[in-house]
Amino acid sequence: MSSALLQSGPAPRKITIGRIGLYAFLLSMVVFFALPLFVMVITSLKTPEEIRMARIFALPAGLNFSAWAEAWSGACAGTACNGVEAGFWNSVKITVPAVALSVTLGALNGYALSFWRPRGGKILFALLMAGALVPYQIFLYPMVRVLAGLSLYNTLPGIVLVHVLFGLPLVTLLFRNYFVTLPIELFKAARIDGAGFWRIFGEIMLPMSVPMIVVAAMLQFTGIWNDFLLGLVFAGPDNLPMTVQLNNIVNTTTGTRQYNVDMAATMLTALVPLAIYFLSGRWFVRGIAAGAVKG
Amino acid sequence: QDTLKAEVFTSWTSGGEARAVAAIREAFETRGGVWETSSIAGFENANAAFQNRVVAGNPPTVRQSVLGMDARELIEMGLANSLQAVADANNWRDVMAPAIYDAISYDGEVYLAPVGIHGQSWMFYSMPVFEAAGITEAPTTWEAFFADMDLLKAAGVTPIAWGGQAWQEAKVFNMVLLSQVGNDGFMKIYTEGDEEILSSDAIVKTLEIFGRLRDYVDEGAPGRNWNDATNMVIQGQAGVQFMGDWAKGEFFAAGLAAGTDFGCALSPAATGMIFIADGFLMMKTGDPAQDAAQVLMAEVATDPAVQVAFAQAKGSIPVRTDVDTAALDICAQKAMSMMDEGLFVPEHAITISPDMVGQLTDFVGDFFANPDADPADAAQQFADIFRR
Amino acid sequence: MNTTSPAPAAVSVRDLQIRYGAATVIDGLNIDVAAREFLVLLGPSGCGKSTLLNAIAGLNDIAGGQIHISGKNVTWAEPKDRGIGMVFQSYALYPRMSVEKNLTFGLRVAGVPKDEIARRLAHASKLLHLDDLLQRKPAELSGGQRQRVAIGRALVREVDVFLFDEPLSNLDAKLRTELRVEIKKLHQDLGNTMIYVTHDQTEAMTLADRIAIMRGGVIQQLATPAEVYHRPANLFVAGFIGAPAMNFIPGTLTADGAFTGGGVVLPAVAAGASGTATLGIRPEHITPVPVGTGALRGTVTVVEPMGADTVVWFDCAGQQMSLRVMGDTTLTPGTEIGAAFDPARASLFDAQGDRI
Amino acid sequence: MNTTSPAPAAVSVRDLQIRYGAATVIDGLNIDVAAREFLVLLGPSGCGKSTLLNAIAGLNDIAGGQIHISGKNVTWAEPKDRGIGMVFQSYALYPRMSVEKNLTFGLRVAGVPKDEIARRLAHASKLLHLDDLLQRKPAELSGGQRQRVAIGRALVREVDVFLFDEPLSNLDAKLRTELRVEIKKLHQDLGNTMIYVTHDQTEAMTLADRIAIMRGGVIQQLATPAEVYHRPANLFVAGFIGAPAMNFIPGTLTADGAFTGGGVVLPAVAAGASGTATLGIRPEHITPVPVGTGALRGTVTVVEPMGADTVVWFDCAGQQMSLRVMGDTTLTPGTEIGAAFDPARASLFDAQGDRI
Amino acid sequence: MSRGKWRLRAAQLALSPTWLTVVLVYLGTMAWTVTLSFTNSRLLPNWDFVGLAQYARLFGTAKWTLALQNLVVFGVLYVAGCLVLGFLLAAALDRRVRFESAFRTLFLYPYAMSFVVTGLIWQWLMNPTLGLQPTVQDWGWAGFRFDWVTSRTMALYAVVLAGIWQGAGLVMVLALAGMRGIDAEQWRAARIDGIPVWRVYLSIILPQLGPALAAAATLLSMGVIKTYDLVIALTKGGPGSATEVPAKFIMDNMFQRQNLGLATAAAVVLLLSVIAIVVPFRYAAYIMAKRRAGAL
Ligand SMILES: Nc1ncnc2c1ncn2[C@@H]1O[C@H](COP(=O)(O)OP(=O)(O)OP(=O)(O)O)[C@@H](O)[C@H]1O
Ligand SMILES: Nc1ncnc2c1ncn2[C@@H]1O[C@H](COP(=O)(O)OP(=O)(O)OP(=O)(O)O)[C@@H](O)[C@H]1O
């Protein structure tokens, strides 16, 4: 009986102008952000002839993965034609321990600074933050001297150490800011339970900081994986990371520039961090929301 | 017994360069050496890696180095091994042009093993493109050159394949400069900073001509690599390229023949050939095995047969005057004959410090990038580099 | 050294001084807590209750003074060695450990034998009805359950002194009332010494053997709940305890000890004192009477029926006063009323605010 | 059309249906709020109070039904066009704006003339004593001051209906008591319609003209505070209202209408009903008497002195019961007592929990 | 009675590697750098002191002043651009859009790319003979121009654009986290007040994101000072010196031009400018935090 009666006033419209504008904005942003990736992918799949036609948005005629294969194991830099494969494994060997170590050390720093407040902690933190603002270039010579003195120059442990040292400020910042948001009572309760410095860290604080570990590890991973300068200077000829080899391939050309191989090599180099962001972006966002980066 | 192992640090990574190095490598290995390549693309990157290794006390055995001022400080600091004994034993003083022998000697002692000389005042051009535009032969004056370029423009091709990096532009600038001040003037500027020439009209004229080149350059030029520019000529997209003879390597690699597919002419109004030369610097490693390898390397690199093979691959000319030039291409032969006539002038990198080289490069790069730059003002800036 | 005969006192604090940076939060505080006593520290926010409790637990560095627990000087001892258990406002459960792990963490750290741990766990979980919850994570518990786990964590330590820092203030009113009774029963069962911080006066009144009322780091009164309620040591205590608050009537004391103020005249209440003074009367000690009778008169402004009783607010010479009657009332806003009170149950404070 | 004569009702909700995703939180709720009435929505957490309030405010999409405010159908109207003001639990002040900006932001956006804004601002800040605070940021205010600003923001809208969502629950007990009285006076002064959500029964009892007690999205009883307290409609309402809670004695009704249970026998209380039943007695309606006298007997377990009165918990046939006496008591835990009550003030509920 | 100290020994122990790093690597390096800047070191460090000559020369070098100017322009535009775009993206995603996580991932992924890759790809897209320009012109829009990398006036903005592309996603994530942390009741209050959505973001949400945006700005600024890879890959500092930046200037003089003294002087000046900007900023934040804490 009451349909006429109940029907009163305009029902809210679901699709408004604002909504359309919103999606229009988002879609245009999708184009802006995705375009470079799209171009890289399609170019890497083209044949040199297709590339010469200078239509960067044209889709490749077929799925031609030969450029990828060549970039992986055949592309030449100088007399060596080994692609980026060796660099890939070097990068893995550098990045994995460097990330693990720097995150551990950074977490430890953040924990010690926020809960234990040892003497000089504030100064240490301030100096660490100041260090983060210095251009890397000026560290090179002295660091080289120090590492050479330790017989670590041009070795795998050496380059790992360098990354750990330069990663410390950011990771420490992340963890300190996270730990200060945790209730101090937790720490007090553990003290009453008789747990000491390491025990509280290992059994209570670390398990609680998983979101932050994810954020720190992702930031460090991309930072270290993408590094060029430190790898170039400290890694030594046997451990050159992927980025250096990418540079060698992209910046040397024989005759016609092989854009498809360049792009494939570029993609290969970016693949691991990209995969990490595509697969665990959600965790990254969650970790940030859990308080990683504040003031 | 220790192997004769040498780690060779070069920034030669492109096709022709790589093949040239391979020629030395082959001979070195045949004679019992063990060759290990460390190559980093790009001068800045290679330098950064190399210098840091020196600082760390862990230098490579052999360092590719430009003859002249580039290696001076390393030698003065006692970081390099002398090659005087090798030079004496192999009689370098007699088999090499005096200009070269001077350039490898520092305070009377030989330190560098020269491996190749590059003539730099070349103008490479695409013969089919010239033909299509109705140009019959390479221009020898700037006026003729600009007239030809207008023809190319009208024909719808990019007149000049321009590598828009400052170091390349500096080389073109030198070609124009040489045409305006002559060989002696050029030497006076770059060795003594001769005030009279620096303040003469010739410099302004040089800059005017150099500035006019901007009109014949495509908009993709800034930042372009030299080999990409060469490729434009190879592909017939552009008419000419001013570049050192290493560009020949690209032409050859593309299967083009000198004199039929592409021409190598001296840059317009050139009075001589500007050259630059590469050599091997033998770093002090403190390791006797590597010292021995260095001696072997010096001998191999200057070996006549290797010299020819190297020059062929790289497009350069041999450092020795006593080699058989028959195997070389016509461009190289043309250059060799100029060398014999004493028309070779060393490039600025051989005679002025890297610091000044940098300033010159900046100057040229800025001038070319700015169409509004006033040649008269710019001439002042140019002179200022030498007045410091 | 002269004052250290702490045998009867379970916790004894001597001349305690605590500073945060430059600010001295507690300056020379003394308190003795008898064995088996339930002492409540009550006071407004920021008065230093937690600071004092943390000092007793050994979680704060102290600037001076000494702390004895069960006869031992523990001034510099580690928290775990003081023989205390502590329960925090935020529960402070270890979020990644199950309830069982939470309860036994301290014991495992201390290397207590397995069967002993099992025994204590069983005891605590039985006492606190945690048996079904042992495998849960704290996030899977309700507020009240979390609070019980927190208490359990102190319980398994089998210590003599329990410290509570506002353990109920994160819970809703109903649960608070329930758990309050539980804690009281726990104390009756265990017979430990308990020091309990709160700013909720109902909790303080109902739980305490003695209440220490603090303000600005200083103990204002240390006495039984009844004493604190009926004979507040000063104006602060009088106003702080009781809801609605005690009614204050400003006035003066004449030389003969009579109080005059707000239309009230009380003869000879305070011999010897003189000057300004304040008379304090609790709402339940005021009775509404017909206008004209009674010492006070005023206009009803707000009537708050509470079910069991009713609070009537009235305006008395420009001052809001409240009175409390059992059950309902027929008074309505706007009514003129008189109000009578028993002077014997009133409190009188001098110009400094101290009880006369 | 038959039900829509909303002239007397300020707010009228018809057949309201609200869903969150698949879950129907409110299903066919009806309520009318008279003009100038102070209606309190009371209920446990999650019962749908905020949901209902938000629906009235237009902040929730509704799945069915209608809402009328001041005679207009506003079912689909924007919140700002409904003639309502709202005060939130978290205050929801705009943190980076001064108090003045907070109060006037809505008016400025709506383009109200400057002098009109100034007038309303002056009025609200005078009424709420905010004059000295106008230039402060919310962070620089105390909890009570923030709450006043939040009320002020609703006030400047000069609307007929005020909605409050637990406006006091973030404040401490003392402040809560104070502001409660302020809100009551504000209502008396302004004479608007107010709908007030709380889960604090004291607030509900003291503020409301009528209380709507909700549970699971359904209104259990809608009546005056006295009615709700003394004649609860069902067991849920009875247990929910009153602290300590009403004592329940389970038992049976015999065919002749007599109640037996827990040692209590009440003849002829409920004619016609039979089966299991529950007797409910409020603590203040139980008096301790010498053992052997009175309908009940038990052992005292906990004594909670509250100052003005004392709650005594006693164990009666295995069941915890409470009684309340004025002032102090001499009873101590362990004492055997008898307990008497007035059957006329007790409530009786049938097997379904409904009042008989 | 040295209590308290031993209790912290473990903490000090845990921090000792960091202390070592800070003292040896950071402070040591800075001292070394400052010292070298007073020498006439060329290719390799030497200890031939020349006073302030390198500084005098530095400020007589047009390229250095240009590099500093470029850094300021780039830094301001890049950070501001990232903040604005990131905030807009966050606000858009905050509006309960469909496929939110897909959008979010897409906007964030460039952050996983190195500056080298970012530079390479944008160099290509903005190249007037290879990239977007000829393609769009082919589509019939003959007047279309997108030649920023090769234009002397626009090249710096090309660097900014590529930088924003890379960094906006991070700001978005931070801002979005901040927005999600804002009390939902504020939104309700604003709706009752009748505030339009855009106005709520502008006047109410944005001011509250201060800390999140400040954190983002800090992270981005750390990158700005070190900007090198991006410029090298994108423009190599050109055309001319149009995109010269301090880090490249330092790098060139250190490794290319055998001018270590000048390079270290430049590094010191850069460091001092950073300190001159950061310290007052931090100090102000500190004072404000103090004041806020004190006011309550
Ligand atoms: N870590 C600290 N640093 C500096 N001052 C502090 C610190 N902790 C507490 N204070 C100050 O010491 C005083 C006492 O604080 P305390 O926490 O003991 O108060 P409280 O009585 O427990 O209050 P609440 O009821 O709010 O918990 C307060 O003025 C507080 O501001
Ligand atoms: N946005 C939402 N999405 C899904 N379910 C919701 C949402 N908001 C509330 N609910 C559910 O609706 C029911 C009623 O919630 P509501 O917030 O109205 O309760 P309440 O009575 O206000 O409780 P409280 O006293 O805790 O504020 C609850 O079961 C809750 O879980």
Ligand SMILES: [Mg+2]
């Ligand atoms: Mg406290």
Ligand SMILES: [Mg+2]
């Ligand atoms: Mg609610």
